[in-house]
Amino acid sequence: MKLLFKNIKELLQVRETYIDFLSGKEMNILPSIKNAFLLVENGVISDYGEMKNCPKIKVKTIDAKGKIILPAWCDSHSHIVYAGNRENEFVDRIKGLTYAEIAAKGGGILNSAKKLQETSETELYNQSKKRLEEVILLGTGAIEIKSGYGLTKDAELKMLRVIQKLKENYPLEIKATFLGAHAVPKEYKNNKSGFLQMLIDEILPIIEKENLADFIDVFCEEGYFSVEDTQLILETGRKHGLVGKIHVNQFNAIGGIQKGIENNALSVDHLEEMRNEDILDLKNTKTIPVALPSCSYFLGIPYTPARKMIDNGLPLALATDYNPGSTPSGNMNFVVSIACIKMKMTPEEAINAATINGAYAMNLQHKTGSITKGKLANLILTKEINSYNFIPYSFGNHCIEKVFLKGKEIKKI
């Protein structure tokens, strides 16, 4: 099966060779070809170039005159498998309660966990697939999904099985993360170490046996899990074949970033509170920082200091954090916009952060995230627009005309 796009106004994020991620000044370079063609064969990018070199073949052809093509978004941090919503807490916050105060009175993650425990696997799948379908149509072609709203053996495994089923049934790339250490449930209120031991003894062996996760995550934060707990989780996860990721520096900087680096974590995520040493220690490591600006927007907390981080030579990925508490939105177009508007990233930096760097944060950089021969044809075809600057400029909206995953157009699912 071949598909040819011709007369593309601009083909973005063209990388001839496979790269891991972009850092510092490199992030401001977004290679492109104007007046281009792109050929897809069997779901994979097989050729591209200037229109003057467009192959003269009789295959299904799409005329992309006036339109831009870029790789589909790579959302490396989401919690889209959840039950119910928390709009009541949203109203409580409007009335003045903080995220921490809501959590302290039984809301927050524990509230979502209670709902999820009471929801059947089928119902959880049905609720979650709607959100997945919604983000695919918003241009997401690869996504990481976390557990962490179960907090019991059965409910955590239920979440991971739902993620596995989504993986089987949808054409985008999905990576699963075990986030058992997301919050301490009531039953273990005064026995956090007992809870951690339960995750380790009862859940991790099953995850390994049934191949239910790729990564392991922990919420390293005051009132949640300490730096020592983080060490235990990352180290034990590794023994079960899981690569580390951390929720860290969201409200307090307590040294979790350094723990992540020491344990070769693939990514450190949130980073709203960054000390100078956190930035310096991340330099020249393989651990990519991930910013979640929709979360800052929704909670009214500081934005990750992207400018300072990139100016200091760091890489940065952007992701949604789609979840019922801090970010009820999975719109990567909005993420790219507010990264530019609020974090002063250039459109080039933001697009790089939401494609190739996002792919790296899921270990998918050799499969997706750029226009490279041999990579999946996961593509966004925009409406007619003047330049790619319009993508972040048109905030709260999006300029997507069509989404293609593995070379197939996604019609309303």
Ligand SMILES: N=CN[C@@H](CCC(=O)O)C(=O)O
């Ligand atoms: N910060 C920790 N976990 C989620 C939010 C959890 C919730 O409030 O339900 C996050 O990444 O923002």
Ligand SMILES: [Zn+2]
């Ligand atoms: Zn999160």
